[in-house]
Structure formats: C-alpha cells, structure tokens
Amino acid sequence: xxxxxxGSGAFGTALAISLANNGPVTLWARDVSLAREMQDTRRNxxxxxxxxxxxxxxxxxxxxxxxxxETVLLAVPMQTLRDFVSHNLNLLRDRALVACCKxxxxxxxxxxLVVIRSCLPETQSALLTGPSFAADIAKGLPTALTLACDSHxxxxxxQQQLTTRNLRLYRTTDTVGAEIGGALxxxxxxxxxxxxxxxxGDSARAALMTRGYAEMQRMALAAGAKADTLAGLSGxxxxxLTCGSNLSRNYRLGLSIGRNEEFDPNITVxxxxxxRAVHADAKSRNLDMPITAIVVDLLDQRLTIADAAAQLLARxxxxx
Numbered sequence: 001x002x003x004x005x006x007g008s009g010a011f012g013t014a015l016a017i018s019l020a021n022n023g024p025v026t027l028w029a030r031d032v033s034l035a036r037e038m039q040d041t042r043r044n045x046x047x048x049x050x051x052x053x054x055x056x057x058x059x060x061x062x063x064x065x066x067x068x069x070e071t072v073l074l075a076v077p078m079q080t081l082r083d084f085v086s087h088n089l090n091l092l093r094d095r096a097l098v099a100c101c102k103x104x105x106x107x108x109x110x111x112x113l114v115v116i117r118s119c120l121p122e123t124q125s126a127l128l129t130g131p132s133f134a135a136d137i138a139k140g141l142p143t144a145l146t147l148a149c150d151s152h153x154x155x156x157x158x159q160q161q162l163t164t165r166n167l168r169l170y171r172t173t174d175t176v177g178a179e180i181g182g183a184l185x186x187x188x189x190x191x192x193x194x195x196x197x198x199x200x201g202d203s204a205r206a207a208l209m210t211r212g213y214a215e216m217q218r219m220a221l222a223a224g225a226k227a228d229t230l231a232g233l234s235g236x237x238x239x240x241l242t243c244g245s246n247l248s249r250n251y252r253l254g255l256s257i258g259r260n261e262e263f264d265p266n267i268t269v270x271x272x273x274x275x276r277a278v279h280a281d282a283k284s285r286n287l288d289m290p291i292t293a294i295v296v297d298l299l300d301q302r303l304t305i306a307d308a309a310a311q312l313l314a315r316x317x318x319x320x
Contacts, residue, residue, distance in 0.1 A: 001161055004028060004069035006084075008038065008059070009268075010047040010134035011100060012075030017138050018164045020056040027059045028066035035061035051138035067091040071098065071161060073128070074116075077268050078103030078183075081112055085119040096154065097125045098147075098162070102182035102238075103270035104277040111179030113148070124154050127175060128162070129182035130233035131241035133248075137166065144168045146234040148178035170233060177229030180220040184278060184292075185239040186250040186271030188212035191295050192243040193254020198305040200258075208291065209243050215289050219278065222285050257298050258305055272299055290315065 005016045008029035016027040029035040038044050039060075042053040053059070060066055072092065076084050078101040085092060097120070099112035110118070116125045130145035137143050147162070147169045149155035155171045163169050172178055191212060192205045216239070217230050229235060242248045246255075250271035256263040263269075275295045282289040290312060297303040303311070 001071060001157075002026075002069040003071045003073070003161065004066045005073045005075050005100075006063070006066060007075030007100075008034065008044060008047065009075060010044075011132075011137075012073070013044045013048045013051065013053075014134035014137035015073060015075065015100065016057050017051055017054060018140070018167050019162065020054040021164050022161075024056050024058065026066045026069060027057055028063055029059060029061055032061040035059050048134060048138055050135070063088065063091060067095065069095070071096045071158065073098045073100050074112075075100040077101060078112060078270050079106060079273050081105070082108075082115045082119065085116055089120060093120060093123060095123065096158065097123055098158065099125065099127045100129075101270070102129055102186060103274045104179075104183045104281075106273040106277045109277050109281045111176070111183060113175050113179060124151065125149075126154060126158055127178055127182075128169075129178050129238070131237040133241070133245070135247065140166045142166050142168070144170065144233055144237070146170055146172055146178050146232060148172050148175040148234065150175060172229055172232070172234070174226045174229040176223050177220050177225030178234040180223060180225055181216060181230050181232075181235030182238060183270075183274045184212075184216045184219060185235070185242050186269075187275045187278060187292050187295050188216070188239055189242040189248050189250035190254040190257070190269075190271045190275065190299075191291050193248075193251040193256075194258040194295075194298060194305055194308075195254075197255035197258020197261075198309075200305075200309060204309075205243065209239060212243075212291050213239055215291055218287055219282065219289065222287055271295075275299065 004026040005012045006028045019025045072095045126149035132143045159169045195204045249269050253269045279292050279296045294308045
C-alpha cells in the first residue's frame with residue numbers, strides 16, 4: 001500500500017527517509033522551490049541537512065499528487081492542523097490519516113485525532129507518537145513509537161505498513177492517553193530546560209520530571225485515559241527523551257528562559273501553546289497542575305525563575 005507524508009519539516013522528512021526503506025514514498029513540501037531543490041539535490045538543506053534522501057523517495061509540491069496514496073501521514077504543526085485538514089477535505093477524504101504532531105489545540109483544547117475527526121468524521125485515523133528525534137530516525141538509529149488507533153484492524157494494518165528497519169511500532173487503542181502524553185511532555189520539557197538553564201541542578205530537574213509525570217497522569221485520568229498508557233512510550237518514554245536533550249526544541253526554549261536569553265521566534269515549539277491550552281482545561285476541571293501553571297507564567301513573564309522555584313517549594317507537604 002502506498003504512503004505519503006505531508007510536511008517536509010525535520011520529522012516529516014525523517015519519517016519519509018525511513019519509510020522509503022519499505023518501498024516508494026511521496027513527501028509533500030508546501031514550498032515549490034524547496035520541493036524542487038530536495039528532488040534535485042536529494043537533501044533537505046533547510047530542516048535536515050545531513051541526511052541523504054533515498055531514491056525511493058519522491059518529493060512534490062503538488063498536494064493532489066501526494067494524496068493519491070492510501071495512507072497519508074500528517075506531519076504539520078499542531079496549531080495549523082485544523083486549517084490544513086479543513087482546506088483539503090476532498091483530497092484527504094477516504095484516506096487513512098495518521099497524525100504525526102504532538103500538542104493540544106489552543107482554541108479548542110483538542111488533541112490531533114479529535115481535530116481530524118471533527119473535520120472528517122468518517123475517515124479512518126490514527127496517531128503516531130513517542131520518543132523520537134528526527135536526526136536519529138534519519139540516521140537509521142533504532143526508535144520505538146506508539147501507534148494509537150481506535151480500530152484494531154486499522155491499527156494492525158498501519159503497524160505493519162509503517163514499521164521499518166529502524167522504526168518499531170507498538171499499538172494502543174487508548175488514543176486519549178497517547179495524545180495527552182505526547183502533548184504534556186513538551187510542557188514538562190520547557191520546565192526542565194528552565195531549571196537547568198537557571199543553574200538549579202540535575203536533582204531539581206529529576207524532581208520536576210517526576211512531579212510533572214504525576215501531572216500528566218492526573219490530566220490523562222481525568223480525561224478518561226488509562227494510567228498504563230502514560231507509563232509507556234507516549235508518556236514516560238517521551239518525557240524521558242524530551243526533558244534532557246538539546247535536540248528538543250521545548251527543552252531549548254526552557255533553557256533560554258532559565259538563562260534569560262532570547263529564543264528564535266521562527267522555531268515551532270508546540271509546548272508553549274499546549275501549556276496554555278492545558279492550563280485552561282485544568283482550571284475548568286478543577287485539577288491541580290502547578291508545574292503547567294508555572295510554565296504559563298514563565299512564558300508570559302509573570303514570574304521569574306527564582307519566584308517559580310520558591311512557589312513550588314512552598315507548596316504544602318504531602319504524601320507521594
């Protein structure tokens with residue numbers, strides 16, 4: 001069965017490189033000149049300059065051509081997903097759609113699968129998430145991901161189709177848990193980056209990751225997810241990867257906050273919008289999410305790092 005990836009960012013390009021090991025793959029780039037350059041040079045110099053694009057990978061800027069594939073991976077930013085799907089309903093209808101973005105939509109509080117289903121309720125859909133850096137996937141390094149899908153039959157088919165020599169996929173039907181795990185780990189990565197950037201130490205980061213994981217479970221359970229899902233790749237696994245590596249954009253944003261440095265506004269950081277969406281949702285559910293709340297205050301410059309640390313340390317003592 002044919003596969004196309006819509007979105008030529010680092011992650012979309014890396015997935016296309018890996019999937020091309022299984023057979024012909026199409027990668028769609030919005031920018032006509034970029035698509036032509038990638039097709040001619042066999043490089044994505046803008047997003048993944050060190051990776052060579054295999055011969056089995058075709059790059060196009062023609063969306064109609066790309067969406068002839070039976071399985072379409074949507075590697076577009078979370079906050080633009082709804083507009084993209086809404087504007088291309090006829091091209092995406094009757095395809096198996098796999099969301100490859102992580103986050104919560106700021107204006108609705110919805111995850112990627114909810115967004116897709118609200119636009120195309122009859123279309124089969126799934127979510128690909130978990131601990132993964134584009135550079136590792138493109139190099140052929142072993143990576144394990146979660147494939148979240150309501151349908152057992154579709155999940156098994158996509159698992160077979162999207163597993164490659166270096167990508168190993170695990171299935172779950174808990175789409176809510178997978179969405180929340182992939183989204184909230186970005187918020188915690190911002191917090192951990194801020195702690196390290198401010199020089200508060202690795203012990204503080206470990207404490208923040210642990211309590212952040214408790215927040216992730218709290219939100220997931222309130223939304224009807226299974227606790228076990230958050231203990232897997234889409235929760236704990238992704239949290240571990242994202243909260244301690246400079247390859248994580250969310251972690252780097254946190255570092256810049258902790259160091260009181262400017263951050264490149266052209267870099268997409270899903271955790272910033274997600275933090276605000278989750279904070280609003282938590283207040284409506286009366287959920288205690290102190291780290292998420294502090295990340296929002298740091299992003300909006302209502303708190304300094306020193307004030308944030310003091311505020312967390314002053315919380316009432318309790319049992320773990």
